[in-house]
Structure formats: C-alpha cells, structure tokens
Amino acid sequence: MSTPPNYRPKTTLEQWRILQAVVDYGGYARAAEAINKSQSSMNHAVAKLQESLGVKLLQVVGRKAELTNIGEVMLRRSRQLTVLVTELEQLAQNLKQGWEPEIKLAVEMVFDRTKLLPVLREFQLHSRGSRLVIEDTVLTGSVEAIIDQSADIVISHQLPRGIVGEPLSNYRMQLVVASDHPLAQFPQPISPDQLSQYLQVVIRDTARKPVEAEGWLKAEQRWTVNNFNEALPLVEAGIGFCWLPPFVTRNAENLVELSLSGSSRREGGMYLVLPKNEKTGPCARLLYDMLVSELTNTLA
Structure with a gap:
C-alpha cells in the first residue's frame, strides 16, 4: 500500500526508540540512565506517542512498565522501522566512502x-x-x-x-x-x-x-x-x-x-x-x- 504524498507522520523515530528502551530496560528509570535522557522527558515522549496514536501501549504494573497487547504488536513493527532507518543511514555512509550500492557477478x-x-x-x-x-x-x-x-x-x-x-x-x-x-x-x-x-x-x-x-x-x-x-x-x-x-x-x-x-x-x-x-x-x-x-x- 503506497503512502499518500501529503501524509504527515504523527509520531517520530525518537519516540519509538524511547518506547523500545523502556521495554528493553524494564522501566523508565533504567532506560533513562542507559540512553542518557531524563526520566521526565522519556515519560513525556511515550505519553505523546500514545496520545498521537490514540492507543495504550504501556501500562504500569507495580513498579514496572509492561506492554499492552496493542503495544506488543506496535513494538514489533517499530523495531523493523528503526532497523531500516539504521541500515539506510549506514548505506549513506558507505556510499560516501565509495561503497557501491550494487555490484554485478556474471557467471558462465x-x-x-x-x-x-x-x-x-x-x-x-x-x-x-x-x-x-x-x-x-x-x-x-x-x-x-x-x-x-x-x-x-x-x-x-x-x-x-x-x-x-x-x-x-x-x-x-x-x-x-x-x-x-x-x-x-x-x-x-x-x-x-x-x-x-x-x-x-x-x-x-x-x-x-x-x-x-x-x-x-x-x-x-x-x-x-x-x-x-x-x-x-x-x-x-x-x-x-x-x-x-x-x-x-x-x-x-x-x-x-x-x-x-x-x-x-x-x-x-x-x-x-x-x-x-x-x-x-x-x-x-x-x-x-x-x-x-x-x-x-x-x-x-
């Protein structure tokens, strides 16, 4: 399915990366320390992400943030997105260094x-x-x-x-x-x-x-x-x-x-x-x- 030319994303890549960090490190405090951000800024980013999407991604159980069912689906897809962006940025760096975007192997x-x-x-x-x-x-x-x-x-x-x-x-x-x-x-x-x-x-x-x-x-x-x-x-x-x-x-x-x-x-x-x-x-x-x-x- 193609994206309409006038479509503007409601979310940012950074918001998805913060969500991934919160899940991977088991909470806001550890994630904030790991990626060198304030806990309040991370809370705000995840809250803004959920507000923009209109769905609940995380829920706090005890002192730990856990994914909702919807959150599990969205997190999986977001990881694909961040991997693609990382690869795209790496490709740009490779091309800058003279790394070929395509090579051809001819085999008899x-x-x-x-x-x-x-x-x-x-x-x-x-x-x-x-x-x-x-x-x-x-x-x-x-x-x-x-x-x-x-x-x-x-x-x-x-x-x-x-x-x-x-x-x-x-x-x-x-x-x-x-x-x-x-x-x-x-x-x-x-x-x-x-x-x-x-x-x-x-x-x-x-x-x-x-x-x-x-x-x-x-x-x-x-x-x-x-x-x-x-x-x-x-x-x-x-x-x-x-x-x-x-x-x-x-x-x-x-x-x-x-x-x-x-x-x-x-x-x-x-x-x-x-x-x-x-x-x-x-x-x-x-x-x-x-x-x-x-x-x-x-x-x-």
Whole structure:
C-alpha cells in the first residue's frame, strides 16, 4: 500500500526508540540512565506517542512498565522501522566512502552455482546493504562481460587476449540423449555425420553479437533455449541431443551419455576475473577476495 504524498507522520523515530528502551530496560528509570535522557522527558515522549496514536501501549504494573497487547504488536513493527532507518543511514555512509550500492557477478552457465553458496552466505553478512545482481552468461557473452566491463566480477571459461584470471576448477560437458532416442541405439562411438542428422538443443549465447567460435553446432536441425533448465526437459522427452554439464543431469534417470568419435566430452578451465582491475570498488573487491579464498581452495 503506497503512502499518500501529503501524509504527515504523527509520531517520530525518537519516540519509538524511547518506547523500545523502556521495554528493553524494564522501566523508565533504567532506560533513562542507559540512553542518557531524563526520566521526565522519556515519560513525556511515550505519553505523546500514545496520545498521537490514540492507543495504550504501556501500562504500569507495580513498579514496572509492561506492554499492552496493542503495544506488543506496535513494538514489533517499530523495531523493523528503526532497523531500516539504521541500515539506510549506514548505506549513506558507505556510499560516501565509495561503497557501491550494487555490484554485478556474471557467471558462465557451465559453472556449478552450488559452489558459490557458502561464499554468498558469508558475503551477505558483510555487504552493508549493497545489492548483488547475479547474471547468467553463455559462450561469448562471458567474454563480452569482461571486455565491456559490464560486470564487476566474471566467472568465465574463456579469457580475452591480454586479460588474466584466477584459475578455478575445470568444467565438463557431456553429450546426452534420452535412452529411447535413436542416437542411443547406435554403436558407440558415433560419427559427427551421424550426429548431424538429428536435432540439437543448444543454449543461447548471451552476447549482443554472438560469435559461434566453439562448440559442436553442425546439426541440420537446431532448437535454441535460454538455459540448461529449459534444455533438460527437451532432451529427456527424446526431442534432441545436447551438451550438458554433470551437475544438470545428475538426477536425470533416462539419459544416456554418447561417445562422439574424436570428442566424447568437452572440458576446459574456469577463471575468476576482475574486468575493472584497479577501478574495482571495495564491495566487489571484498566479494572477489572471498571467492578466491573459497573457490581456489576447494575447487582446485
């Protein structure tokens, strides 16, 4: 629900913080001492807050202030408000210091993303509110992200000329079809000419100007999809063959790996790249360092 443009809040953030302190410290006296305010000013703030809202938030039981039922609900929501304001103020300070509001991580689709999860879980705790955009790249799209510096960090299986990268684990692609596909009945290994007579499922290159410089793309018929998750059901249905990484096919039950004469599978190295080099911002640099520490230790 959007807020009307002419709406003026009846309460202040300071009033809510005082209410929280009174509850957290068990009364006005201790809360006043803890946050260095007079007890009378705190009594006035809470009274004014209740008057503005028209509801009772606190009631005194003995010598202790306790929340009413309405107060419990309002207190929970007020804590969300103060956390958001604190984060907003921290974000402003971070931006003032050059901390990026958003960073982009481009990941080649042949890379198993489950390897990133431990790093991303830890990074979230130190990201200071910066947004992370994770973008799929395929083939020359990965190279383009490096050359154009359209991403802060790139995981790629190719390095453009003059670019260095931190080596990661190798990727692997298997040539697979459904077990009831005609190609599965051929004696192995099959020839490229035999393969070319059947429909191939390929993954769309994410570059603005794709260059078909690698991969087996000689089939007479070709269906193009956006990612492996779209390709897998087509292969499982017996519609065509496809090069897929093992982490995509590991739970598939009716697939057969083909042996292609001269190239039974595709393999290669993966690299972690900082396209902007010394211009990389501190948040992106933090994530990069965490990725280097985790991925080069566990995936090498």
